[in-house]
Amino acid sequence: MRGDAGVVCFPLTTEEVQHCVRIAGRHGRAVVPRGAGTGLAGGAVPKDAPVVVVTTKMQQVEVDRDRRLVWVQPGVINLDLTKQLRPDGFHFAPDPSSQQSCSLGGNVANNSGGPHCLAYGVTSAHVVAIEVVLGDGELTMLGGLDPEPAGYDLRGVFVGSEGCVGIATRIAVRLTPNPPAVATLLADFVEPADAAAAVSAIIAAGVVPAAIEMMDQRITQVVEAFVGAGYPTDAGAILLVEVDGLPGGVAAETALVDEVCRAHRARSVRVAADDEERMLLWKGRKTAFGAVARVKPNYYLHDTVVPRTKLLDVLRQVYEIADRHGIIVMNVFHAGDGNLHPLLVFDAREPGVLDRVHDAGEEIVRASLDAGGVLSGEHGIGLEKQPFMGWQFTTVDLDAQARLRDAFDPDGRCNPAKVLPAGSRCGDLQHLDDSRRRQLLDDGAWV
Amino acid sequence: MTATDQSRAGAAQLGRVVRDPILLAFADEVGAAEAGPVAVEGGRTQWEVGAPDVPTAGPGDVRLVRAPSGVVAFEPAEMTVLVRVGTTVAELDAELRPSGQQVALEGFEPGATVGGVLSVGRSGITRLGHGPVRDTLLQARYVSAEGLLVTAGGPTVKNVTGFDLCRLLVGSLGTIGLLGDVLLRTRPRPQHSGWWCGEADPFALQDQLYRPTSLLWDGTRVWLRLDGYHADVADQAAVAERHGLAACEGPPVLPAGRCSVDPGALRRLDAARREAGGFVAEIGVGIVHGRWDGPRPTPPDHQVRALHRRIRRAFDPTGRLNPGRDPLAASQPITAGQEASR
Numbered sequence: 001m002r003g004d005a006g007v008v009c010f011p012l013t014t015e016e017v018q019h020c021v022r023i024a025g026r027h028g029r030a031v032v033p034r035g036a037g038t039g040l041a042g043g044a045v046p047k048d049a050p051v052v053v054v055t056t057k058m059q060q061v062e063v064d065r066d067r068r069l070v071w072v073q074p075g076v077i078n079l080d081l082t083k084q085l086r087p088d089g090f091h092f093a094p095d096p097s098s099q100q101s102c103s104l105g106g107n108v109a110n111n112s113g114g115p116h117c118l119a120y121g122v123t124s125a126h127v128v129a130i131e132v133v134l135g136d137g138e139l140t141m142l143g144g145l146d147p148e149p150a151g152y153d154l155r156g157v158f159v160g161s162e163g164c165v166g167i168a169t170r171i172a173v174r175l176t177p178n179p180p181a182v183a184t185l186l187a188d189f190v191e192p193a194d195a196a197a198a199v200s201a202i203i204a205a206g207v208v209p210a211a212i213e214m215m216d217q218r219i220t221q222v223v224e225a226f227v228g229a230g231y232p233t234d235a236g237a238i239l240l241v242e243v244d245g246l247p248g249g250v251a252a253e254t255a256l257v258d259e260v261c262r263a264h265r266a267r268s269v270r271v272a273a274d275d276e277e278r279m280l281l282w283k284g285r286k287t288a289f290g291a292v293a294r295v296k297p298n299y300y301l302h303d304t305v306v307p308r309t310k311l312l313d314v315l316r317q318v319y320e321i322a323d324r325h326g327i328i329v330m331n332v333f334h335a336g337d338g339n340l341h342p343l344l345v346f347d348a349r350e351p352g353v354l355d356r357v358h359d360a361g362e363e364i365v366r367a368s369l370d371a372g373g374v375l376s377g378e379h380g381i382g383l384e385k386q387p388f389m390g391w392q393f394t395t396v397d398l399d400a401q402a403r404l405r406d407a408f409d410p411d412g413r414c415n416p417a418k419v420l421p422a423g424s425r426c427g428d429l430q431h432l433d434d435s436r437r438r439q440l441l442d443d444g445a446w447v
Numbered sequence: 448m449t450a451t452d453q454s455r456a457g458a459a460q461l462g463r464v465v466r467d468p469i470l471l472a473f474a475d476e477v478g479a480a481e482a483g484p485v486a487v488e489g490g491r492t493q494w495e496v497g498a499p500d501v502p503t504a505g506p507g508d509v510r511l512v513r514a515p516s517g518v519v520a521f522e523p524a525e526m527t528v529l530v531r532v533g534t535t536v537a538e539l540d541a542e543l544r545p546s547g548q549q550v551a552l553e554g555f556e557p558g559a560t561v562g563g564v565l566s567v568g569r570s571g572i573t574r575l576g577h578g579p580v581r582d583t584l585l586q587a588r589y590v591s592a593e594g595l596l597v598t599a600g601g602p603t604v605k606n607v608t609g610f611d612l613c614r615l616l617v618g619s620l621g622t623i624g625l626l627g628d629v630l631l632r633t634r635p636r637p638q639h640s641g642w643w644c645g646e647a648d649p650f651a652l653q654d655q656l657y658r659p660t661s662l663l664w665d666g667t668r669v670w671l672r673l674d675g676y677h678a679d680v681a682d683q684a685a686v687a688e689r690h691g692l693a694a695c696e697g698p699p700v701l702p703a704g705r706c707s708v709d710p711g712a713l714r715r716l717d718a719a720r721r722e723a724g725g726f727v728a729e730i731g732v733g734i735v736h737g738r739w740d741g742p743r744p745t746p747p748d749h750q751v752r753a754l755h756r757r758i759r760r761a762f763d764p765t766g767r768l769n770p771g772r773d774p775l776a777a778s779q780p781i782t783a784g785q786e787a788s789r
């Protein structure tokens with residue numbers, strides 16, 4: 001995605017962010033917050049020469065061990081934070097695959113997830129309070145250190161708002177204690193169908209592992225050649241399952257996951273013998289996107305969620321769609337919560353390939369929605385999925401979201417080009433008589 | 448959006464229109480703005496929250512409605528349940544129990560409805576281990592001030608599509624919209640669960656336990672709830688016993704009054720206040736039941752107040768939804784003086 005920045009600022013403090021926003025306002029420019037720029041939906045891509053406020057230099061960290069939380073400035077890198085907390089026995093739970101480079105501000109703005117969010121919850125569950133510079137440059141605090149701050153959960157509204165309601169300048173996130181015991185299992189299946197069925201069966205058996213990741217044969221082979229993680233390259237699909245907590249539960253759940261996988265025709269189930277093997281198994285998963293460069297120079301990573309019981313069904317369609325468009329697809333994804341990440345691999349120098357990639361992607365999104373899924377599980381809407389918002393939401397739903405956004409940012413100063421498609425606002429709704437209301441209920445759209 | 452984007456996506460520009468006749472009937476009952484003020488009645492177990500002036504019999508010219516009830520679909524392999532919000536929390540729990548699952552809505556009075564609990568947004572005493580009420584909500588279909596059905600959130604366990612109206616609804620006291628049905632996340636029931644109590648330092652204890660479910664303190668005594676596999680509960684109980692706790696029946700009766708405080712303030716509570724008691728505090732969370740004279744959180748700043756006014760006006764321009772209720776007034780502690788006058 002190509003951007004068009006007006007001015008790019010690198011503030012160090014909250015006051016400097018306020019100045020940037022105020023000056024932008026005086027010149028009639030929008031502001032686009034930007035963290036590390038790893039976002040995949042184009043949320044931080046500037047349109048129409050706005051002032052881009054880049055937070056990468058805002059790096060302060062204050063650990064408050066008594067309250068089991070940490071205040072960070074938004075530019076702090078996700079993995080750096082966890083590394084800093086580790087000696088004290090804590091970590092920051094959301095662990096996006098991009099955690100070596102993405103910022104906490106970006107995590108909050110996108111409500112980011114990661115493999116371990118299956119059991120621990122996505123970013124929203126870990127954010128306590130956010131200091132925010134609003135679109136007019138005013139400063140406020142959303143949420144608070146007490147558990148039930150008075151009023152609406154504006155903290156919750158901010159998380160996942162993709163930079164469209166203000167700029168986070170300080171964030172209080174919860175510390176998660178490191179689990180006393182961990183077991184990582186690698187299960188190897190001939191049939192991807194069996195692997196997918198095992199995922200549902202594990203959940204149905206009443207176990208919520210810390211993570212359940214699935215990788216198909218193509219990606220497994222590529223990754224294995226790249227890092228030598230010890231993955232079986234003749235498997236149709238592998239599952240990487242992690243259980244953690246107290247030792248008794250870890251032992252019981254390890255046995256149960258093993259049993260369920262074998263009952264679903266896993267050829268083998270291997271439990272990592274030590275930390276070194278465990279780290280290697282994870283290294284394979286976390287470097288998967290980098291590894292595909294060995295196949296083709298470019299990739300387009302999709303992100304949809306489907307009900308867990310529909311995984312297999314949608315996965316089949318993903319292969320069929322990619323084949324039909326002559327595109328290589330690889331799948332490595334958060335199977336435990338139904339979060340698909342089809343990776344379309346291509347060489348942009350091939351004439352016409354981009355159109356085929358986009359068409360295939362659009363069909364994949366459509367197939368996910370038809371299976372009862374949603375547009376995005378963690379990457380957000382940004383510019384990328386704006387055109388599809390009307391597939392998931394009615395005019396009335398979108399209008400409600402627009403009201404919320406506009407209440408925060410009445411002058412449309414914050415990242416105005418993102419998330420909601422043009423035409424999401426219908427002022428007429430406010431003056432409905434009963435017959436018009438009935439008609440709208442029946443049609444679902446403003447006619 | 449470019450013209451090509453428009454035409455691409457235009458083919459199915461309808462979203463997910465709600466066809467459920469029960470929700471449609473609820474929307475009709477609420478009606479368009481011209482139908483005037485409406486308030487929703489659940490189990491009346493938290494009726495006074497945020498509404499000091501709403502008479503208990505139902506406000507004068509305000510029409511009282513009830514949300515539809517019933518469990519619509521429980522999917523154990525998805526760990527989700529679709530429930531109409533007039534259903535009581537107890538009924539929902541009974542429905543889920545045979546499958547070994549539950550929703551993290553625990554410790555509410557009998558009669559409390561799912562809709563009431565979500566609209567008030569207060570969590571039970573297991574928040575430390577199970578997380579807040581708000582994190583259970585995945586999707587809500589509600590009736591707007593215009594009498595239309597709106598879908599917030601989505602039908603999957605993970606979702607970041609669009610602005611998060613679900614977060615806005617929880618704790619909004621029905622001032623954003625009237626909940627019709629909700630999709631909630633379920634969790635496995637623990638294999639074993641028990642309470643331990645005794646005189647102990649709750650903070651020293653907390654530091655030695657791994658993710659306890661509940662830790663309560665009245666200034667002298669501690670009540671601890673442990674959930675999990677037998678062996679783990681036994682190990683953690685051994686830690687608690689070293690701190691002087693012994694197995695007990697359950698939590699104490701919670702005194703009337705409830706406020707939300709910085710959990711750090713509990714740790715720094717002075718000896719006089721500790722000994723005076725009159726409260727039961729949730730350690731690691733910061734909810735105090737009963738009397739609280741300690742430091743209170745700073746009130747919301749004027750920006751937050753302005754945001755509240757704008758949001759409420761945006762969603763309910765005529766102020767017809769649950770008039771008289773103010774989410775900003777919901778957290779009011781009982782102080783020593785008030786307690787004496789009760």
Ligand SMILES: Cc1cc2nc3c(=O)[nH]c(=O)nc-3n(C[C@H](O)[C@H](O)[C@H](O)COP(=O)(O)OP(=O)(O)OC[C@H]3O[C@@H](n4cnc5c(N)ncnc54)[C@H](O)[C@@H]3O)c2cc1C
Nearest residue numbers: 035036037038039043097103105106107109113163168378
């Ligand atoms: C290889 C790869 C793997 C990935 N894996 C995952 C994954 O597993 N899970 C996942 O969830 N995501 C993943 N992502 C996506 C991305 O890394 C996350 O969305 C991340 O949180 C973005 O952080 P960032 O600092 O790069 O933000 P940016 O890309 O700079 O910005 C993202 C959005 O946040 C807004 N924003 C940034 N900072 C602020 C702020 N301070 N205040 C307000 N708004 C702000 C921007 O306007 C933009 O809308 C992956 C990306 C890549 C490239």
